[in-house]
Amino acid sequence: MPKAKYVYQDLLDRQIRVTNIVGYAIVAVFGVIFLVSKFIFSIEHPLINITAGFLVASLANLLLYRLHKKIFLTYQFIIIMTFMVILIMSWYSGGLRSPAIFMLTTVPVAAFSTSQKQGVAWSVTVFIAIIVTLLCDSMLPESIIAEQHQLRFSFILLLLVIGIIIMLSYLVNESAFSTHRKLDRDRKQLEDKSIRLENLTTLLNYSNDLMCIIEQDNLMINDLNPVFKLHLGYELSEVRGKHMVDFIKSEEATPDLEKDLKSLQDDQVYEFSCTMLSKSGAETIFHWVAIAKNGIIHASARMNIC
Known part of the structure; x- marks a missing residue:
């Protein structure tokens, strides 16, 4: 309730x-x-x-x-x-x-x-x-x-x-x-939640993984952690509100990938790997794990070091 x-x-x-x-x-x-x-x-x-x-x-x-x-x-x-x-x-x-x-x-x-x-x-x-x-x-x-x-x-x-x-x-x-x-x-409950939220925010901001929230219907990136700047060189404002596939190598940003992401059911986990394009033009392979919930995709990606 x-x-x-x-x-x-x-x-x-x-x-x-x-x-x-x-x-x-x-x-x-x-x-x-x-x-x-x-x-x-x-x-x-x-x-x-x-x-x-x-x-x-x-x-x-x-x-x-x-x-x-x-x-x-x-x-x-x-x-x-x-x-x-x-x-x-x-x-x-x-x-x-x-x-x-x-x-x-x-x-x-x-x-x-x-x-x-x-x-x-x-x-x-x-x-x-x-x-x-x-x-x-x-x-x-x-x-x-x-x-x-x-x-x-x-x-x-x-x-x-x-x-x-x-x-x-x-x-x-x-x-x-x-x-x-x-x-x-x-x-007291609010204070406890504030502390937990602060801890989670710190965890997200200092994680080595890319983390973002994506609108499922149009794959627009709503929010993201600062690691995007660390690994890809983009300011957060340059990524927020942009289409996710804009940062994926064009050969890999297939319609099938978009279709799979848009068709995810609630609590369904979807994994894929793709080459991400940095601001400098460098290419880096990331392995993504995405889960859908109420029309929102919560996604995180780790650099593929293999």
């Missing part, structure tokens, strides 16, 4: 994991609110039915992800519906006086755990919602939370807010530490 694709998949897997954890945590939180409101505080209000509908829709949303596999849709539904339900809950439980308003602060935190753009967008949205709630204070309906239940209601919501913040902080920190460890591991 290509490196870029691997990194993308790794990030996507983390996003899926965080979204699922947050989604089920939200269902659990509002499930607690629903149970407490209905069975402990004995509240009978349309908001309770709205909360129940939200719970069912949220569970369906999380389960439907397994069918459509579009995590961004699942995430958007979770955060939008959660924001709306918290806003409605705050409206019917005292507006800015309601402890439910503090749950709105968890929305930008959750959004920032996905991306900076989402975090900024939801921070602005929450800020505007709070300002609008303040301006509409005189229009707020009477709180559905009875005065004798206000303390317990505030206590429960405070615990839920703390729990959500702790969970989100843990997920963000875990992701950050995981990313840091991965970057550190990749950095």
Whole structure:
């Protein structure tokens, strides 16, 4: 798998994991609110039915992800519906006086755990919602939370807010530490690869064999080692981009040789000997070993001293 694709998949897997954890945590939180409101505080209000509908829709949303596999849709539904339900809950439980308003602060935190753009967008949205709630204070309906239940209601919501913040902080920190460890591991691997590449480059440059990379379809030389200058006298720029047969003695640069090279299959090794022409006009016999891979021929040649 290509490196870029691997990194993308790794990030996507983390996003899926965080979204699922947050989604089920939200269902659990509002499930607690629903149970407490209905069975402990004995509240009978349309908001309770709205909360129940939200719970069912949220569970369906999380389960439907397994069918459509579009995590961004699942995430958007979770955060939008959660924001709306918290806003409605705050409206019917005292507006800015309601402890439910503090749950709105968890929305930008959750959004920032996905991306900076989402975090900024939801921070602005929450800020505007709070300002609008303040301006509409005189229009707020009477709180559905009875005065004798206000303390317990505030206590429960405070615990839920703390729990959500702790969970989100843990997920963000875990992701950050995981990313840091991965970057550190990749950095070390890159350093090792750089050292190996430097060693291979030194080996190629100081080898006594001609080495070159040739395009298989047209036999143009793409790259080569400095030994061409040592044995044949050519500057690298004089060879790069030229046809390979231009440097082979004309009597030996037969169509059969070109055909054989162009017809090589991947990983097929082909050996041949030919007389190479130096820049000075001198002729030297070299024995070539070529192997094809993905439309490229990797070839090396050793001077025939026999």
